[in-house]
Amino acid sequence: MLTGERRQGLALISPTLLYSLLMLAAPLIMVLTFSFWTQNYLELDTTLTLDNYREAWSKPIYSTLIFRSLKISLIVTLVTVVLAFPIAYYLSFHVKQRKALWLFLITVPFWTSYLLRVFLWKVILGYNGVLNTALKGLGIIEEPLTFLLYNANAVVLTLAHAWAPFAILPIFVALEKIDRSLLEAAEDLGDGPVRRFFRITLPLAMPGVVASTLIVLIPTIGDFITPKLVGGTDGLMIANMIQIQFGKANNAPLGAALALSSMLIVASISAVIFLLGKRFGGKVQ
Amino acid sequence: MKSALKSLPSKWLAVYAVAYMVFLYAPVILLPMFAFNDATVISFPLTGFTAKWFGVLWQTEALHGAVRNSLVVGLSSAVLSTVLGACAARAAARYRFPLKRGIMSFILLPLVLPEIIVAVALLVLLMQLGMPLSLVTVVLGHVLICTPFAIAILSSAFQGLDQSLEEASFDLGETRWGTFRRVILPLVMPGVVSSLLITFTISLDEFIIAFFLTGTEVTLPVYIWSQLRFPGKLPSVMALGTILLVLSVLLLILAEWFRRRSARKQGIEASATGGFA
Amino acid sequence: MxxxxxxxxxxxxxxxxxxxxxxxxxxxxxxxxxxxxxxxxxxxxxxxxxxxxxxxxxxxxxxxxxxxxxxxxxxxxxxxxxxxxxxxxxxxxxxxxxxxxxxxxxxxxxxxxxxxxxxxxxxxxxxxxxxxxxxxxxxxxxxxxxxxxxxxxxxxxxxxxxxxxxxxxxxxxxxxxxxxxxxxxxxxxxxxxxxxxxxxxxxxxxxxxxxxxxxxxxxxxxxxxxxxxxxxxxxxxxFIGVMNFLDARATGPINGHLALDIPALGSIALPSAQIPEGLDPGRLNSIGIRPEMLTILFDGNEHAEQVARGEVTGTAYYGDMTYYSVRLPGHAEDVTISMRNTAGRSIVPAGSTVPVGWGADSIVLFQ
CATH class of the missing domain: 3.40.50.300 (P-loop containing nucleotide triphosphate hydrolases)
Known part of the structure; x- marks a missing residue:
């Protein structure tokens, strides 16, 4: 029976697994192989070499882009998660009715076309944009502010907005799981609200915080629309370069090496965050 | 005294929550504003009300093609990813099999993979296979990223399914197929519909993969991207975005309604977070 | 049935x-x-x-x-x-x-x-x-x-x-x-x-x-x-109900009976019909007796086949019944005795020494 169950389970999941193998594993292996090849104008040289990685890691432009991407992604993640936590906390602990409605309202902006959302931030932050017009109208400033758009700040703001629901949901779920009697127990044992928060609530919410950190961090590294639309030249990120290598520059092997290099870095940072979270959250789950 | 202390953070949290919602909705509110604004430039102050940009959409042939393409891609992706998602969700909820955790994490991997990596990887493979880029290749990519969402939604439907219900049906003389038709399908149907709606919506909005994998026929987001460069086209793009937003929200409400109905049918309290819990 | x-x-x-x-x-x-x-x-x-x-x-x-x-x-x-x-x-x-x-x-x-x-x-x-x-x-x-x-x-x-x-x-x-x-x-x-x-x-x-x-x-x-x-x-x-277990050994067969020595209660001869099939008297090491098969004799008029003495160490009142913990001489664990609370019967306080009645037919043999 057990062997039958194993067989049935594997048989049932095989279509999905097969699809993932063909459309995810195979392409990723292909990219890996590609990154060891070289592009000779129109032809691919299939001799295995580390040249692409050497170029990716030694040329200042690439390393600058990678480190800027990392910096921006980390700031975006920090800002997004820190901004999201109070909302998740408010929803979980203070909203008694209509929780579902709140959650729904939080996810609605996320379903606006991503391109248009980024573009609209450009409209808000621009020289003659909504913010400048409003501030001028209120007499707070005389000349439009220029540091709003076409720099890393704009990228951070736009991405923090784009990933908000993804940061809120995991934290909210973790907070919802906390048995409320634990908080009463802590209070009963003499903890005030602040101590209770740091000794009970936060450690128990840690799995959610780690999840939302990773959910925001990993994809933001790969975004190239936001930097292109609101980032200016200072705000360009590694994904833009990857896109260029696969597009105009027609150097897919170098693009593959860049993509894998940045993934490797993100993966190791993610691992560190995961372990730190585990340590801080104790033996939760 | 104590209750006053308690209500203080609560009040500030409420203020913060409202401010946060303003931040979330700031760009979204602008969309219909400019869509109905009687000016060719996207800036304040608003000049007057008009619906003419919606009329412009009606006359743009290229747009109609893009809409058709997006519908085809969205429907195909929704159906395929929901079928694949149902297989995986059912297998995960019902059976124990070797490497289960590993296999499930691998299938769910696109959730945390940057889309550009997925797009680039698929592009490289298709290039090597010599497969021409077309709507089919976009569907292949969209199914890959939609399947994890389908699994998340369908998992709760399948997990809520008490295994003894199937056994009871079997015990009462019903066959495997009959049990599927009379017990399992009716109970998970709302989840399936919900999954179809969500995956359709994701595919409809997806840009990065479509951008890399699309051929000569473009999907709606790729069309919008090409229009963003022409300032003159922007007001009608705003109108288009407004329509898409309304459509997405309607689909979402519908999906949520079906999900709750599914939960209610199974006699369990619908969790507020749905499949993400 | x-x-x-x-x-x-x-x-x-x-x-x-x-x-x-x-x-x-x-x-x-x-x-x-x-x-x-x-x-x-x-x-x-x-x-x-x-x-x-x-x-x-x-x-x-x-x-x-x-x-x-x-x-x-x-x-x-x-x-x-x-x-x-x-x-x-x-x-x-x-x-x-x-x-x-x-x-x-x-x-x-x-x-x-x-x-x-x-x-x-x-x-x-x-x-x-x-x-x-x-x-x-x-x-x-x-x-x-x-x-x-x-x-x-x-x-x-x-x-x-x-x-x-x-x-x-x-x-x-x-x-x-x-x-x-x-x-x-x-x-x-x-x-x-x-x-x-x-x-x-x-x-x-x-x-x-x-x-x-x-x-x-x-x-x-x-x-x-x-x-x-x-x-x-x-x-x-x-597993079924409550059972008191007491050390015991067989001292030998006596005209169709099995002679038993139960240090906590005393000696008794058991009719051989009561010996379960397959039980080897030589390997017998304990007997069981249900709480309701032991009786606290409240006054001298009550009859019992056999009588031992014990000290009440605790009581638990259940309304219709009272459960007594009773220490028997030479037995480390207290035995449980259940008594119906009939009219006029008061509860014996802890510390009292009481006569405990028991009988041969309520004994179960174990090896």
Whole structure:
């Protein structure tokens, strides 16, 4: 029976697994192989070499882009998660009715076309944009502010907005799981609200915080629309370069090496965050 | 005294929550504003009300093609990813099999993979296979990223399914197929519909993969991207975005309604977070 | 209660079941008779549910044969067996009404609609749910769900009804009431019921016969009375009710009797009829005696076959009964004595020394 169950389970999941193998594993292996090849104008040289990685890691432009991407992604993640936590906390602990409605309202902006959302931030932050017009109208400033758009700040703001629901949901779920009697127990044992928060609530919410950190961090590294639309030249990120290598520059092997290099870095940072979270959250789950 | 202390953070949290919602909705509110604004430039102050940009959409042939393409891609992706998602969700909820955790994490991997990596990887493979880029290749990519969402939604439907219900049906003389038709399908149907709606919506909005994998026929987001460069086209793009937003929200409400109905049918309290819990 | 000539309906021979390296069943042999209320009783993990699910056809034995109504069930799936089950969770189909639930299996048999409706109504009346057919599943109370599950099984007219802890989800009062109703219904219909339970009281009050299971084996298969009065070993004895165990040894046979020395109580000669088959008097090391078989003699007028002395160390008042902890000389553990609180009988305070009456026929021998 057990062997039958194993067989049935594997048989049932095989279509999905097969699809993932063909459309995810195979392409990723292909990219890996590609990154060891070289592009000779129109032809691919299939001799295995580390040249692409050497170029990716030694040329200042690439390393600058990678480190800027990392910096921006980390700031975006920090800002997004820190901004999201109070909302998740408010929803979980203070909203008694209509929780579902709140959650729904939080996810609605996320379903606006991503391109248009980024573009609209450009409209808000621009020289003659909504913010400048409003501030001028209120007499707070005389000349439009220029540091709003076409720099890393704009990228951070736009991405923090784009990933908000993804940061809120995991934290909210973790907070919802906390048995409320634990908080009463802590209070009963003499903890005030602040101590209770740091000794009970936060450690128990840690799995959610780690999840939302990773959910925001990993994809933001790969975004190239936001930097292109609101980032200016200072705000360009590694994904833009990857896109260029696969597009105009027609150097897919170098693009593959860049993509894998940045993934490797993100993966190791993610691992560190995961372990730190585990340590801080104790033996939760 | 104590209750006053308690209500203080609560009040500030409420203020913060409202401010946060303003931040979330700031760009979204602008969309219909400019869509109905009687000016060719996207800036304040608003000049007057008009619906003419919606009329412009009606006359743009290229747009109609893009809409058709997006519908085809969205429907195909929704159906395929929901079928694949149902297989995986059912297998995960019902059976124990070797490497289960590993296999499930691998299938769910696109959730945390940057889309550009997925797009680039698929592009490289298709290039090597010599497969021409077309709507089919976009569907292949969209199914890959939609399947994890389908699994998340369908998992709760399948997990809520008490295994003894199937056994009871079997015990009462019903066959495997009959049990599927009379017990399992009716109970998970709302989840399936919900999954179809969500995956359709994701595919409809997806840009990065479509951008890399699309051929000569473009999907709606790729069309919008090409229009963003022409300032003159922007007001009608705003109108288009407004329509898409309304459509997405309607689909979402519908999906949520079906999900709750599914939960209610199974006699369990619908969790507020749905499949993400 | 059982018919004078019991006709076997289920025959289990040498059943074993392994899950990987874990042996859930280690050789089960039993015969269950037609019209019998049969219980599988044991602690969780003893294999009783696995055995029931095997009879239903949800699990296949690793070895051994299951015969139902004279037919070997090997390879026969659950949907083609003459058994129907009442699940622990009741497994009421949540998307169907009460009537649709009860008629589920009849629809599979492709009976005409009118006939299904008639049979369903009959079955619902049988479990006192007449007229509730149109109710949605989620509108039912726990007790009603249990009745629907029962009606759904009975309407199939199975040879055997299998009940997997059907009362465990109900509260105490409802459970007691359902025990009586289930038993009456079974006797009226004359269908074989097999009940899985971990509640010894439930098994004792409802069953014709009980198989007590431990760790994949049947430890004893007997009527409730036999089980209570003559448990075969200490494990069975302590699982069913409360039992005081006292050290003892055989000092020799004396004209058809067995002479026993029980340091805590005294010496006694036991009629050999009371010695269980297969017991080697030489290996006898303890005896058991139930709390109600020991008596505190309140005044000299009460008669007892044998009398020992003990000191009351504690009391627990239960309303109709009082349980005394009594220390007997030379015995480390206190024994429990239960006394009915009859009129005029006061409770003996702790610290008092009391005469304890006992008799030969209440003694169970263990080795």
């Amino acid at each position: 059982t018919s004078p000539l019991p006709k076997p309906i289920i025959d289990l021979k040498g059943i074993t079941k392994s899950f990987g390296t874990f042996q859930a069943l280690k050789g089960i042999d039993a015969t269950i008779n037609e019209g019998e209320f049969f219980s599988l009783l044991g602690p969780s993990g003893c294999g009783k549910t696995t055995l029931l699910r095997m009879i239903a056809g949800f699990e296949m034995p690793s070895s051994g044969t299951i015969m139902i109504g004279g037919k070997n069930m090997a390879g026969v799936p659950a949907n083609r067996r003459p058994t129907n089950m009442v699940f622990q969770s009741y497994a009421i189909f949540p998307h169907l009404t009460v009537a649709e639930n009860v008629g589920y299996g009849l629809k599979t048999r492709k009976l005409p609609k009118a006939e299904i409706a008639r049979e369903v109504e009959q079955a619902l009346n049988m479990v006192d749910l007449g007229g509730l057919g149109a109710r949605a599943a989620h509108e039912l109370s726990g007790g009603q769900r249990q009745r629907v599950a029962l009606a759904r099984a009975l309407v199939m007219k199975p040879k055997v009804v299998l009940l997997d802890e059907p009362l465990s989800a109900l509260d105490k009062k409802l459970r007691d009431q359902m025990q009586v109703e289930l038993r009456q219904l079974q006797q009226k219909l004359g269908i074989t019921f097999i009940l899985v339970t971990h509640d010894q009281e439930e098994a004792l009050t409802m069953s014709d016969r009980i198989a007590v299971m431990f760790e994949g084996r049947i430890a004893q298969l007997a009527t409730p009375e036999q089980l209570y009065r003559r448990p075969v070993d200490r494990r069975v004895a302590s």
